[in-house]
Amino acid sequence: MTFRSAVITFPGSNCDRDMADALAKVSGTTPHRVWHGEADLPVGLDFIALPGGFSYGDYLRSGAMAARSPIMQAVIAAANRGVPVLGVCNGFQILTESGLLPGALLRNAGMNFVCREVKLTVENSQSLFTAGYDAGQEIVIPVAHHDGNFFADDATLDRIEGEGRVAFRYAEVVNGSARNIAGVLNAAGNVLGMMPHPERMIERELGGTDGRALFESAVKALVSA
């Protein structure tokens, strides 16, 4: 079975190649590379990835310009049809700015850019992105961001917690995120945004393999669908 995926590149994306590499290595199929200015996605996609980076130089707000780029209309339509969409780091910021995920990502509470490996707890191990992990499992994934401080009002936080939509939580204080939230799912469970970079942890040579199960889960979900 072929896993048809696409990695979107915005001006200023810099983790698109790592993301494509991770998808290719785990799924065995080379992803499509799609430029932000295109209006249409390749037909029949099984998975869309919005990579990390600094799209449009973080002008206005991180992810704000990219969320309004032509390809995002197609990504939003695909997400609403149920196509899995993963946004990592800047990709997460783009997902909140586009309204596919709740909340917003503010400047880190300590004002510093944080670039290091962090411990995460897997909160939801039922989603198509996280089924390869155990609930409560602790994993190590690197972060590299300036605006990763997840914010939403209390009612929204209570709702997403109640619906099991917190996928990952920081097991330590990293950036001031509300309730230490590191990754959030949409209501349907087919859109995941997270600040840590699972694509940087897919083989031993990269320092660890804790990110690999995320991509394996998505591939497995498709095969069994």
Added chain:
Amino acid sequence: MKVRVFVSLKNGVLDPQGRAIHHAIEGLGIDGVTDVRAGKMIELEVEPSVSDAQLEEMASKLLANMVIENYRIERLAA
């Protein structure tokens, strides 16, 4: 005509930049500043045909993120 859109963080949204500026003001040795909030001002040059509704749309859909920010629009006399 000139239009200014002032974007500010909503009450209750942490503003680490404002806090850092506050510290720096204290470093100047000036007392009496009790809080600092940083925002941004975006200045547009528009044709008179641009309506208030269109300005609202620009501000609410792009210039401000309504999850965390408020905006205020000011039309300046030509």
